[in-house]
Amino acid sequence: MxxxxxxxxxxxxxxxxxxxxxxxxxxxxxxxxxxxxxxxxxxxxxxxxxxxxxxxxxxxxxxxxxxxxxxxxxxxxxxxxxxxxxxxxxxxxxxxxxxxxxxxxxxxxxxxxxxxxxxxxxxxxxxxxxxxxxxxxxxxxxxxxxxxxxxGCYATAAILALKPIVSWSEARIQGPVAIDAKSGVTGAGRGLKSHLLFAELANDFYPYRVGSHQHTPEIEQALSHECTVLLTTQLLPVMRGILTSSYVTLSGDVRAEEIQGHYESFYQDEPFVHVLPYGQVPHMKSVVGTNHVQIGVHLNERTGILQVFSVIDNLGxxxxxxxxxxxxxxxxxxxxxxxxxxxxxx
Ligand SMILES: NC(=O)c1ccc[n+]([C@@H]2O[C@H](COP(=O)([O-])OP(=O)(O)OC[C@H]3O[C@@H](n4cnc5c(N)ncnc54)[C@H](OP(=O)(O)O)[C@@H]3O)[C@@H](O)[C@H]2O)c1
Missing domain, CATH: 3.40.50.720 (NAD(P)-binding Rossmann-like Domain)
Structure with missing residues (x-):
């Protein structure tokens, strides 16, 4: 020091x-x-x-x-x-x-x-x-x-959401993991671009760089190539914040309470990563202006798909x-x- x-x-x-x-x-x-x-x-x-x-x-x-x-x-x-x-x-x-x-x-x-x-x-x-x-x-x-x-900003939000499940020996993941990610417009930088003008962006919402976003290999690398990811990035007409919704198909019979308990213990000592009580979903506004991350998990038992939601401030x-x-x-x-x-x- x-x-x-x-x-x-x-x-x-x-x-x-x-x-x-x-x-x-x-x-x-x-x-x-x-x-x-x-x-x-x-x-x-x-x-x-x-x-x-x-x-x-x-x-x-x-x-x-x-x-x-x-x-x-x-x-x-x-x-x-x-x-x-x-x-x-x-x-x-x-x-x-x-x-x-x-x-x-x-x-x-x-x-x-x-x-x-x-x-x-x-x-x-x-x-x-x-x-x-x-x-x-x-x-x-x-x-x-x-x-x-x-x-990267999307990479941070996605890796923190997925690392606990991907690295967990109790979980067996089937197929690629889909990551649906949305960012506020400051993620695109401050340079003048016509598609980022207020009149173009306001009241609109759409995916971009479909299948080719550069954070894809960064996420797979940080997840030790344990799974393939399909990342879809979308531009939200807000200034700051990222929300990722990840869809993980699980085989076997891991129960929702076990997954929730695993996420909670995985991040229990982290000052900035907060796992919400089961059933709660994170809001972008909860973290904008901060260095915090909020994560919510939900196991859809009908489909066997685990949904993991994470929010960060892209600039935080x-x-x-x-x-x-x-x-x-x-x-x-x-x-x-x-x-x-x-x-x-x-
Ligand atoms: N925005 C985000 O949410 C975010 C999140 C994670 C990582 N990043 C990364 O952080 C970096 C900056 O992103 P940003 O969004 O802040 O970009 P930005 O708003 O477009 O700002 C770019 C900055 O770079 C300066 N600059 C550009 N070319 C330069 C050069 N040749 N020599 C010296 N300065 C130069 C600009 O200075 P002038 O004003 O003088 O031209 C400006 O200060 C990028 O690599 C981006 O991928 C951004």
């Missing part, structure tokens, strides 16, 4: 994940914002760029320079678009900065990345240096890591909250430090 605050840089502070990182870091007792940098398109003081941070003392937002960043920071969060983000994260890590990358660039082997992201991958020897930061399942490796690959546990949770693990702070915000609900 170190005495002086950790000097923090955020690369991509004008994106949605970066903005959320600023919000969390300024409330964290052991972190101090010392560097903010992006593409140079939105430079200036915090007050000039963000009216809601006008009262916050912090560094100006400048054009990114790896050497300047390495001088100014002990720790960097890199929240740039995939394809750019991993390269920048590796540049900083090579300069001795402890780095958390929020993109998909360091999560998958290079051939799988190329197939699902359609972008030039980083070399496998570099990717293998990055520790996958799904906090609940990788604490000892995260604690020792200098390069952390933060999980799905991105910036989990990134800070990983930093808390890496520096030996209490895992909830700086992450105690409760949901607004209304």
């Amino acid at each position: 170190q005495e002086r605050p950790i000097r923090v840089g955020i690369i991509g502070p004008t994106g949605y994940a970066g903005m959320e990182l600023i919000r969390i870091v300024i409330g964290h007792p052991h972190l101090e914002l010392t560097y903010l940098a992006g593409s140079g398109n939105h430079s200036g003081t915090l007050a000039e760029v963000f009216p809601h941070f006008a009262h916050v003392a912090g560094p100006d937002i400048v054009t990114f320079d790896a050497d300047v960043c390495a001088q100014a920071c002990d720790l960097a969060f890199v929240a740039l678009p995939s394809g750019e983000s991993g390269k920048v994260a590796v540049e900083l890590w090579r300069r001795g900065v402890r780095t958390v990358d929020l993109s998909g660039d360091l999560r998958l082997p290079s051939d799988v990345y190329q197939t699902w992201y359609g972008k030039e991958p980083l070399p496998d020897d570099v990717i293998q240096e990055a520790v996958y930061g799904l906090s609940e399942f990788n604490r000892s490796r995260i604690a020792a890591a200098n390069l952390i690959s933060n999980p 546990k799905g991105a910036s909250g989990q990134a800070v949770q990983n930093v808390n693990i890496a520096y030996g702070f209490a895992e909830t430090t700086g992450l105690t915000q409760e949901a607004l609900w209304t």
Whole structure:
């Protein structure tokens, strides 16, 4: 545990994940914002760029320079678009900065990345240096890591919902697991896209990237390839939040109470993962603005299908909250430090 605050840089502070990182870091007792940098398109003081941070003392937002960043920071969060983000994260890590990358660039082997992201991958020897930061399942490796690959938002919600059942020797899963996932529009980033304009998005609801969403292999990898998943992603006309509904066909005669008991004991020591009483379903509003996850299970005895529902905030546990949770693990702070915000609900 170190005495002086950790000097923090955020690369991509004008994106949605970066903005959320600023919000969390300024409330964290052991972190101090010392560097903010992006593409140079939105430079200036915090007050000039963000009216809601006008009262916050912090560094100006400048054009990114790896050497300047390495001088100014002990720790960097890199929240740039995939394809750019991993390269920048590796540049900083090579300069001795402890780095958390929020993109998909360091999560998958290079051939799988190329197939699902359609972008030039980083070399496998570099990717293998990055520790996958799904906090609940990788604490000892995260604690020792200098390069952390933060999980995807849909992936986080789906893996946390499915890990208990997929890894349970009592359950026999038949066939692929269907994951029906819905996200608020901040999941698509802040760049201008016509289909994300208010008049296009409001009052509408539809699936996208059917059969090809890049979080599919990340989920299967994190579930140790114990099952194949069919992920359907949909865009909700709300700002934040993800709801996943997973359908798992079970054979054998595991009873609903046993499954519920297993989920409860699986997550009983987790400060951020909450299994609801049997029969209750999670609401997105319960977790928006927080790092919390809520999970509800229901065994449909007529069909033998287990339904598992999970909710997260895509910018909280799905991105910036989990990134800070990983930093808390890496520096030996209490895992909830700086992450105690409760949901607004209304
Ligand atoms: N949004 C989510 O819910 C979410 C969840 C999990 C993970 N992620 C991941 O987090 C990363 C950021 O996502 P986001 O939604 O925050 O994206 P975003 O809103 O589109 O923001 C992207 C940021 O990257 C900066 N940028 C773009 N190209 C750059 C370059 N060449 N050099 C330096 N800065 C550059 C932009 O800066 P300027 O404003 O200066 O152009 C902006 O600050 C992505 O990899 C995404 O997959 C996002």
